[in-house]
Amino acid sequence: xxxxxxxxxxxxxxxxxxxxxxxxxxxxxxxxxxxxxxxxxxxxxxxxxxxxxxxxxxxxxxxxxxxxxxxxxxxxxxxxxxxxxxxxxxxxxxxxxxxxxxxxxxxxxxxxxxxxxxxxxxxxxxxxxxxxxxxxxxxxxxxxxxxxxxxxxxxxxxxxxxxxxxxxxxxxxxxxxxxxxxxxxxxxxxxxxxxxxxxxxxxxxxxxxxxxxxxxxxx
Amino acid sequence: xxxxxxxxxxxxxxxxxxxxxxxxxxxxxxxxxxxxxxxxxxxxxxxxxxxxxxxxxxxxxxxxxxxxxxxxxxxxxxxxxxxxxxxxxxxxxxxxxxxxxxxxxxxxxxxxxxxxxxxxxxxxxxxxxxxxxxxxxxxxxxxxxxxxxxxxxxxxxxxxxxxxxxxxxxxxxxxxxx
Numbered sequence: 001x002x003x004x005x006x007x008x009x010x011x012x013x014x015x016x017x018x019x020x021x022x023x024x025x026x027x028x029x030x031x032x033x034x035x036x037x038x039x040x041x042x043x044x045x046x047x048x049x050x051x052x053x054x055x056x057x058x059x060x061x062x063x064x065x066x067x068x069x070x071x072x073x074x075x076x077x078x079x080x081x082x083x084x085x086x087x088x089x090x091x092x093x094x095x096x097x098x099x100x101x102x103x104x105x106x107x108x109x110x111x112x113x114x115x116x117x118x119x120x121x122x123x124x125x126x127x128x129x130x131x132x133x134x135x136x137x138x139x140x141x142x143x144x145x146x147x148x149x150x151x152x153x154x155x156x157x158x159x160x161x162x163x164x165x166x167x168x169x170x171x172x173x174x175x176x177x178x179x180x181x182x183x184x185x186x187x188x189x190x191x192x193x194x195x196x197x198x199x200x201x202x203x204x205x206x207x208x209x210x211x212x213x214x215x216x217x218x219x
Numbered sequence: 220x221x222x223x224x225x226x227x228x229x230x231x232x233x234x235x236x237x238x239x240x241x242x243x244x245x246x247x248x249x250x251x252x253x254x255x256x257x258x259x260x261x262x263x264x265x266x267x268x269x270x271x272x273x274x275x276x277x278x279x280x281x282x283x284x285x286x287x288x289x290x291x292x293x294x295x296x297x298x299x300x301x302x303x304x305x306x307x308x309x310x311x312x313x314x315x316x317x318x319x320x321x322x323x324x325x326x327x328x329x330x331x332x333x334x335x336x337x338x339x340x341x342x343x344x345x346x347x348x349x350x351x352x353x354x355x356x357x358x359x360x361x362x363x364x365x366x367x368x369x370x371x372x373x374x375x376x377x378x379x380x381x382x383x384x385x386x387x388x389x390x391x392x393x394x395x396x397x
Contacts, residue, residue, distance in 0.1 A: 024331075032247075
């Protein structure tokens with residue numbers, strides 16, 4: 001057999017070779033005594049099925065192991081979500097004054113310890129709000145003022161609670177989704193609530209959002 | 220489901236009946252051991268059967284099976300435990316494996332093409348089997364052996380010259396013998 005497209009070497013030696021290697025190999029194979037094949041088609045197919053089952057099972061098992069591993073991490077570290085920070089940087093001021101609670105809360109937010117900040121300083125049941133605002137607070141020049149009483153009537157942030165105070169906060173927002181240029185002054189308040197004197201103050205509402213418009217650089 | 224499985228089995232049986240003898244010859248040319256060739260072909264066809272629906276959709280069933288076989292043989296050549304089967308090759312110093320055939324052993328003029336093939340270095344033998352027995356183009360051989368086309372051309376050239384030199388009988392009218 002000839003190989004018109006088989007130019008195996010840049011030289012022309014191969015083209016001049018008189019012997020056809022392919023024919024020689026095939027003839028030698030034909031001449032070589034061969035015992036009957038020993039393969040078993042049914043056994044082969046049975047093993048092939050098992051191989052296919054294994055091939056399908058591996059990704060499923062790997063996925064289950066991944067989920068189990070993530071669950072184990074959450075269970076051992078206590079983090080609400082693996083992608084949220086679980087580092088505790090600020091000890092919660094359980095029995096502190098309202099302004100101290102706000103200072104500690106803002107310190108935790110500035111450290112990026114959002115999971116702890118929201119879990120320890122906010123009243124329960126604000127999970128949805130945490131997901132939206134759960135980013136590192138980038139602010140400086142924070143000034144926390146003295147607390148003053150806050151109404152607890154219907155329509156107020158402290159509705160349903162026995163005691164409520166409002167803590168004024170001013171700070172300079174360094175960056176944020178609503179800020180396109182420079183730094184932004186923020187003048188807001190944090191509302192804290194509790195039901196009795198023995199309970200710690202917890203945040204029910206925070207009006208510390210940056211302005212949703214571009215502001216000049218004041219830094 | 221049962222009907223689909225039956226159809227798959229039937230198509231595979233027909234493919235296996237036509238393909239396995241051919242793969243067996245390729246494996247034998249490579250390893251020179253019929254029983255081991257059977258083992259390798261059986262293992263290859265197990266893998267093909269495991270992927271049969273996908274292989275069949277691809278439409279190149281034999282090429283898939285041959286690729287599986289060749290990769291199996293290549294991986295085997297890398298294993299130390301198979302080396303005792305390759306005494307004709309392993310007796311050659313490693314530095315010569317990729318360059319020159321083994322000229323030791325019985326007189327070369329008494330050997331047929333398969334015996335001579337066995338005396339080629341591993342890479343040359345692999346190229347020779349795929350090029351001269353399976354008639355694969357250079358590019359496909361290079362893909363299968365994961366080397367450059369230049370390497371395939373060079374190895375095929377050396378293999379062809381070696382086989383030609385020792386198979387050509389100057390005393391016969393056509394200058395060749397089996």
